Amino acid sequence: MDDAERIRREAEEYAEATRRRADAFAEARIHRLRELTDRLIATAETVDRRFGEALALREQLEELAAALGAAAERAARELDDAPLDAPPPAPSPRRVHVQDVRGTSPPPPLS
Numbered sequence: 001m002d003d004a005e006r007i008r009r010e011a012e013e014y015a016e017a018t019r020r021r022a023d024a025f026a027e028a029r030i031h032r033l034r035e036l037t038d039r040l041i042a043t044a045e046t047v048d049r050r051f052g053e054a055l056a057l058r059e060q061l062e063e064l065a066a067a068l069g070a071a072a073e074r075a076a077r078e079l080d081d082a083p084l085d086a087p088p089p090a091p092s093p094r095r096v097h098v099q100d101v102r103g104t105s106p107p108p109p110l111s
Helices: 003-081
Strands: none
Touching: none
16 A cells, blocks of 8 residues: 555545544534423413413402492492491302413414
């Protein structure tokens, strides 16, 4: 084997080893990017679900506040209309419905 052939063979071996290292590095980076992407997607889905739950809770709290305000106004009107020696009015049977939204799918996103 002459020197030129030996040098060519060593260069090819070196190039092949370099390709293998580059391929291994690229594969490791791709694997890491997939892991990070999966984690990012899972986190975004959790944030979206919690945001939907928060919107539902906010709506329920607004309904509760409105119901409490209406009850306070009724009570004030009833007290204004009642004679001073009359017994206090009976409590109203109306109830506010509070729904547990944990574990439910979120509403569609707002546009």
